[in-house]
Amino acid sequence: MKISFLLSILAVAGLFGGTRCATTINFALLWDEPGVASTASNMFKQIFLPDLRNSCLSSPDVNNTVFKFIDAPQKGLFDILLANLQIDQLTKSGCLFAGAFDQAELGLFAQSGIPSGVPGYPSMQIHVMAPLTLTMAVEGVYKALTESLRLPEKGSVDSKLSIILGPGYSIEELQAVVDRYPGYMFFYQLRLGNEDAIVNKLKASGSTNFLLASPAREADFFISAAFNSLLLSSPYRWFLFNVRLVDKNNFAGFKVVSKNITSMEFGPISTAIAYNLSRAREIYIYDMLSIWNVYLKKIVCKQPNDVNESYSGMTGDFRLYPNGSVVRTEWRMHFYGGLGSERQRIGNWSSLGSFHFSRQPNRVLDEATVINELNKNTFRVVTILKPPFVKYKKGFENRNDVPLYDALDGFAIDICKEILKNMSIHDVSFFLQPDNQYGSRDSRGNWNGIVQTLMQGKANFACASLSDTTDRRQVLKFTQPYLNFQLSILYKRRIENPLVFMFQFMRPFHLYTWLAVIGSVVGLSIVLTVLHKLSRNAANFGIYETIFFSFASLIQGITGTPPDRPSGQLVIAIYWLFAFVILVAYVTNYAATRTLNRLQSEITSLSTLYAQSTYDYGTVAGTSYFTLFENTTDNTQQQIYRYMINNQEKSLMPNLTVALELVVNGTYALIYDSALNKYNGQSICNSVNIGAFSLQSASFAMPVSAEYESIIDAQITHLIKNGMRDQLYEKYFNLDPSELPDCRSTTFPDLLHDYIPEEPPFFGTKNGALTLNNTLGIAVINLVGCVMTLFLAIVEFAYLRCKNWQRRRRQRALERQVEINAVPKLTADLEQMESVA
Helix, strand or coil: CCCCCCEEEEECCCCCCCCCCCCEEEEEEECCCCCHHHHHHHHHHHHHHHHHHHHCCCCCHHHHCEEEEEECCCCCHHHHHHHHCCHHHHHHHEEEEEEECCHHHHHHHHCCCCCCCCCCCCCCEEEECCCCCHHHHHHHHHHHHHHHHCCCCCCCCCCEEEEEECCCCCHHHHHHHHHHCCCEEEEEECCCCCHHHHHHHHHHHCCCEEEEECCHHHHHHHHHHHHHCCCCCCCCEEEEECCCCCCCCCECCECCCCCCEEEEECCCHHHHHHCCCCCHHHHHHHHHHHHHHHHHHHHHCCCCCCCCEEEECCCEEEEECCCCCEEEEEEEEEEEECCHHHCEEEEEEECCCCEEECCCCCCCCCHHHHHHHHCCCCEEEEECCECCCEEECCCCCCCCCCCHHHHEECHHHHHHHHHHHHCCCCCEEEEECCCCCCCCECCCCCECHHHHHHHCCCCCEEEEEECCCHHHHCCEEECCCCEEEEEEEEEECCCCCHHHHHCHHHCCCCHHHHHHHHHHHHHHHHHHHHHHHHCCCCCCCCHHHHHHHHHHHHHHCCCCCCCCCHHHHHHHHHHHHHHHHHHHHHHHHHHHHHHHHHHHHCCCCHHHHHHCCCCEEECECCCHHHHHHHHCCCHHHHHHHHHHHHCHHHHCECCHHHHHHHHHCCCEEEEEEHHHHHHHHCCCCCEEEEEEEEEEEEEEEEECCCCCHHHHHHHHHHHHHCCHHHHHHHHHHCCCHHHCCCCCCCCHHHHHHHCCCCCCHHHCCCCCCCCHHHHHHHHHHHHHHHHHHHHHHHHHHHHHHHHHHHHHHHHHHHHHHHHHHHHHHHHHHHHHHHHHC
16 A cells, blocks of 8 residues: 555644633544544554553542544544533533545544634644655665665666556556666555455566565455465565564465565564554554653643654654644664564664664575475375375274374375484475376466465475376476386186086187088088998998998098099089188188287287277376377377266376276276286286386375475485385385285086196296186097997997897896706607607
8 A cells, every 4th residue: 555644633622722621631633544534543552551640640630631533534523522522512522633534534633613712622733744754755765675686786687577566556666666677567456355466476577586565454465365375485585564473474284484574664663563563554653652752741741842753653653742733853664574473573664764674594406494394384295095105004094093194104104204314304294186196287377286286375285106207397496206107907817617618619609600510511421421332342241330320421531431423522522622621711710710819818018908898998188198198299198188088087087996896897997007007916816017118107296395305305315315215115015925815616517616736837828728617628528439439339349238238137047948848758758659669
């Protein structure tokens, strides 16, 4: 605001004519805002009335006098007097002190209609505190600005100065600064509500020097916004003109430690703080009441001597005369470096030409200084839950009574704790990123996630697995990588039913094709048998012999003696051509089937990933990995990117948890960093982590204004060299055997698969080679054939034995029958012989 002047009008009834005031003293305040009378009344009661009573211990009037403050904005003083004082009683009951804020209120007084020479007002003086405009103080402002920014008096420099002017201030008042500043200048008009917009423009401008002239209210909101964006940190220099914020250094529990903030204020500031004078206007009221208090002591304490002295107020020096006139002899302001408890008085300026300014010693940017400044506030660390980098300790998942510093552990967390411990950072506080995002930029250029949190100054450090990308580096600082890795592809291998897999050799032909082949064998056997009956061959071609001959010819080519008759030979020739075509078709289809199955189910690179159609694939949206594909020049990666863009719902996952759930379901292939894929793959049965492309790294991040990245880099190097980083990696990235899933199944096919032996790795079996899983079905058929053969042999043996037993039984029966039939005949013969004899 334009530094308005204070106009004080002192009208004291009886003071100069020998009479004295009665029991009421009235103070009329003609101000440009309401509530000034209440402010002045409270200030008088707390500060000046006790002093007045101490000065008038011998006079009883001080305890019997009523001090009445009247608010009189936008009204004529004469109306105020009629309403509150009863003008006809002024000579009998009171004294009147009247004060106005600026020339406009003085005009109201001139229109009040109070004539000079009112009874009881033998002398009415108007004393004016001359206005202190920015124009009057601009010489001191420029000198202090030159000293605080360490600018040369002449010549052009590559320096940028941003001037922020609040309501009531204009650039014309700073014309001397505009004409003489040797660098570039930017101007911003501050008003309530546009603080964040101006702060964003200041950051975008690249300016590091700022001048702020504004009323206290607007300045307070603006400085808070600047603090939240870390513009009050040491790399930036500020000059604050009469904004009454030099004692403010508490921003939501945090304070500014920078000494590069120079304030030009009425003072001494200790008096303003002691009496809670938070605005320039309150300091004007303080000086007004201080002057009136000198005259009140004359009136109330009945002091014999007339007022004739000098007074040094907070805004400067005054001369008080016996006739009631007051003349300002000097305006005076003080310079302070730093804010709050960090402030130091470094000079002063006087309207009489006096100027003194002590430059703050150059800040030594060393490790001790940086760490000392960091320890003046809580060191705030933002993170994201992502095992094994960041996770809860067992049993602490729902412990709200335990600080996150104690509840979290993990690979990144332990490294961060070790770094901060070695740096001697004492007060550390962890908090989780609310939106659980690392940070990506939308189409309008706005960031989210951890990146936004650091940009807004809500955290000093990001302890997470952040990727150092070109876009992020424009708005953040990154440490050196604490872990290097590549991108890989994580998917779950689909395990077919082992019974189906063992008979894979049957899959090149459809069922009907196999039935047709069997039918051809049977058909050929019947034809050969019929032809043999019609025209016999040298060899026997019964139904049994022809079936065996037909099947053997299909499998092994010529087996045994072929027919020697022309008709049989013609049939066999046609059948051999059929068998040849069938075998060729089978071999080619079987090779194609295996190749296609391998391509569709075995992913070895981005190329095979893009070529297959069994799995959906993609990555987590908004991550640096997606940005990698977006900006790539590699042809295969560009194809992957187009696929993800065209299939966003099934390719781009909102977070890692959702992506892993799809991997577990066996429908999704996740492109992510190899370290995390290896870790998460341990918890997924039959998982495959394949491929290694595009070298990536995990780093920590901090605001762009941070000055401790080199200190943290040195600590990271130390942890890598002493092996602690590798020890933590082994600890967190390898699951304990008790944490591994039980991938065994109780179903018969899976049990069968589990018991099929695998070839030892040292055999070096090539990918795609036929294994027992593929060929065991043939062995099973062979085994079944052997069992059936054995069964048939047993049946045949039993049949022959039974048949032989039956034959022998019939023979014995016949022999017995012969014997039985032979006895009667022998008897008859004997009887005949006897009769003949």
